[in-house]
Amino acid sequence: MANESAKVPLLAGLRDPSTPINQVVPQRRRFGHSKSLPLTEYIPPEFEDHSQLAGSKSLRDNLxxxxxxxxxxxxxxxxxxxxxFYLVRDHIKGLKTNGILDSVYFCIVTMTTVGYGDLVPDSTPSKLLACxxxxSGMALICLALSSAADYLVEKQEFLLVRALHINQKVGELDILKEIETNRVRYKxxxxxxxxxxxxxAGTAFLATVEKLDLIDAFYCVCSTITTLGYGDKSFSTAAGRIFAIxxxxxxxxxxxxxxxxIAEVNTEIRQRALVKLVLAKKVTNVDLEAADIDDDGVVGAAEFIIxxxxEMGKICQExxxxxMEQFEDLDVDQSGTLSPSDILLAQSSYTGN
Amino acid sequence: MANESAKVPLLAGLRDPSTPINQVVPQRRRFGHSKSLPLTEYIPPEFEDHSQLAGSKSLRDNLxxxxxxxxxxxxxxxxxxxxxFYLVRDHIKGLKTNGILDSVYFCIVTMTTVGYGDLVPDSTPSKLLACxxxxSGMALICLALSSAADYLVEKQEFLLVRALHINQKVGELDILKEIETNRVRYKxxxxxxxxxxxxxAGTAFLATVEKLDLIDAFYCVCSTITTLGYGDKSFSTAAGRIFAIxxxxxxxxxxxxxxxxIAEVNTEIRQRALVKLVLAKKVTNVDLEAADIDDDGVVGAAEFIIxxxxEMGKICQExxxxxMEQFEDLDVDQSGTLSPSDILLAQSSYTGN
Known part of the structure; x- marks a missing residue:
């Protein structure tokens, strides 16, 4: 990045918000509405765009x-x-092993809502404590589940943002798309x-350590992982309860x-079906009318995409x-398009504030 | 809709996919790249767009x-x-009331994973049946919960689609936005x-019909709605079990x-925070470069929106x-924009196929 200014003397001024306005405004005319000069010519590859990507990432990480x-x-x-539960251990009746171990075990059996009933609170304070x-345990488990889901959604976004900024080739995007497609199923x-x-493991453990027969062991496993917890079979030994925790x-x-x-895969399948259906729908003049954001009578690629x-329900007017409001604020020269000169003027006003 | 052709003679031909290609191609020139003629002039309000909306709706309904x-x-x-469970009722031990009632009650207690343990399967077939x-009950409950969530997501989409097609005024959109904002919290x-x-209701019922004291009734209610179901307190009378079902x-x-x-509200809050953060981010020339889809050196409103x-993670390059591929297919005259003439040509080729 040291040779930025050597490579891009014009942009160096435009990009620096601390540059005084009177030095850079004259340059504005040069960029004007130079439709024939793509911006790519002025921006070296170094600008593309690791710092910005890191920025977007940290925005999301903060959230x-x-x-x-x-x-x-x-x-x-x-x-x-x-x-x-250790403090109220005398108010809990049932099959006991070790004080602290039973408290942790009772805590786990309660928070996961398994609730075997092999240990039950037997006084008003212990009952209210269990409530x-x-x-709170249920909320915590839900949080654990949904934050894992959030994490996945975010990760997907990261992958996409990365894909957007690091490469522009369709080939590599197709590869990433493929990875994305398989990721949810793979998970x-x-x-x-x-x-x-x-x-x-649970069935084997219950059969060997808790001495249940194989059907009972499997039945207890099913009853536990589903949080059903009838309680006719449960972990009754100290070793069993350590494992159970x-x-x-x-x-x-x-x-x-x-x-x-499974829900995620299902949603994905239906989302893709919806995208396919929308893409298969014929484009009519009514669509063109609705798509024409700048009211110039024709629909550009970006307008069509929006x-x-x-229609796919991916974005909304809101x-x-x-x-759009931000766009209008930024379009200082009211040309209906943003060019480096607009950015320069906007930056000057940021600095001015 | 009967006077369509009278009102819009030019579009009538353009919109009809059955019109032979040799009749309509000459009209193409008239529409050419008429940037000064907004499409609105040709499309009567009737075209906007109840049939299409119904179409989008039924697409989603089918899914x-x-x-x-x-x-x-x-x-x-x-x-x-x-x-x-009625057929294996002799393999279920515990406190029984009425055969069919107990079967329904056992079914509900099992599917919701409450699993009091007041009725438990006592043979290999009944245990496997319970598993x-x-x-399957758990999957069904999850389906019920997630389909309700889906329904809400879809409903939101409907609202938005409706908003997009029925009105174009920002005022009404703001109102809808307000409804949307409050809807999740309201729910x-x-x-x-x-x-x-x-x-x-549950506490009152358990206290009066099942004769539990108030703390025990509340404790049993908490133990039930969380699906904990220790089983030390449960519904033991026929009337209690009817209510329980x-x-x-x-x-x-x-x-x-x-x-x-709560998860939905939470997601919404964070989504809005992310939108705010992205909107607060300064627009740089690097952004303009990245936003310039048609490589014309300036960024139009639609390109900026995309x-x-x-950046908000709402859409992805995929x-x-x-x-874009569809756009390029539709842009028959390779002008970089879609106009009614492109649609006409595309329609002709649909008909041709």
Missing amino acids: HPNLKRVLIFLVLYLAAGTIC VFVF CFMVLSALVVLIV FWILTSTICLGQLFFC HRLK DITAI | HPNLKRVLIFLVLYLAAGTIC VFVF CFMVLSALVVLIV FWILTSTICLGQLFFC HRLK DITAI
Whole structure:
């Protein structure tokens, strides 16, 4: 970036918002409405656009620092739950092993809403405590599930933003598209595989350590991962409850994620079908009329894209209106198009403020 | 619509795909690149655009006939569950009232994953049956929740499509925007209110009919709506179980919907924050370069909108590429813009195929 000014003497002035207005305004005329001179000629590849990309990324990161935060919440929740239930351990009846272990186990069985009933609160304070912990635990599990989903949505956006800025070739975009297409399905299979491993591990553990027969072990596994938790079969030994603490949490979240993934695949399939349907629809003069944003009687590529995106339901007039207002503010010379001179004038007024 | 051809003799030919190509091609010249003649002059208000709107709607309806389908599934599921569990009623142990009633009750307690454990399967076939019914029931509940969410997303799209086609005034759009803004929050409060009513009704019922004391009744309500279902308190009378059948299903789905709504509000808030951040970002020459789709060195309103929408993560290059391909196919005269003559030529070739 050191040789920027050598390479692009004209743009160097235009891009620097601290440049005094009287130095740069005369240059404006040169750029005027130079329709025949594409901007590419003035902008070296270095400008394209790692700093801006990083900017967009950090914007989004600020909005979603989720997964780490959820893990911190989870640890805090389990710590608080263990302490509370340990303090009221004499108000909890049922099959007990070790004080602290039972508290953590009870906490996990409650937050995941498995609720076997092998340990149940047996006094007003412990019952109300269980009510508080089941609601907050449920919210936390939902947060964990939805933040994972958010993370995926954001990741998709990142991939796309990266695709937009780093390469302009259709070939590479097609590759990225392909990766995107398979990613959700791939994730679906990953989660499903993890779940199968957890089911097998749970069944094997219950059969060997808890001495259940194979059908009962499998039945208890199904009853647990679905959070059904009839409670006729549960983890009754200390070793079983240590295993249960990790296994119940991961397997219930895993099943939740599987449902999320299936929903995601489903949404994707329908979205694509809608895009196909819209693209297959004949373009009529009515469409041209609706698409003609600048009212010049013809529809440019960008106008056509916006119209079709609207039909696909991907964008709405609300989105467009706000951006149009900004466009009108930026179009200082009222030409109906933005050129470097408009940017320069806008920057001068930013600096002036 | 009967006087269409009288009002718009020129367009009448252009819009009719069955018109032979040799009759209409000469007209092409008249429309050519008539930048000074906005299309509005040729298109009467009748064309705007109820048939097309209905078309878009039915496209989406075909993709999402969900809520009704979910209800049918629910009835079928409950019928099958009741029959199955009635047939194995001797393999289910616990506190029983009436054969059919207990089967429906067991079915509901299982599908919602409440799983009190007041009735539990006690043989291999009944245990496996419970496993099958808990998974399918869970999937059905998820479908019910996500199809409601889909329905809302679609409804939003409908509102927007309607807004796009029926009115072009910013004033009315602002009103719709306002409705949209409040809709999700409003729905949140509605669901919350319904949940409070269900909690109060459930507590009152358990206290009066099931003779639980008030704390136990509230504790049982919390344990049920969260699907925790420890099972130390549950519905043990025939009257209680009749109430439970309706109350458990509605209250668990209601709590699920509340979590959904909160997530929706949250997503909306963050989406708006992202839009604000992107709009607040200074526009640089690098942006102009990236936004300039037709490479003419200046950025029109539509190009600017597309660039900002990309930055907001609302659309991606993948979406644009497919539409661009269609644009190039439609732009028969290679002018870089679509005019009625292009549409005419495209229609002729449709007819030709």
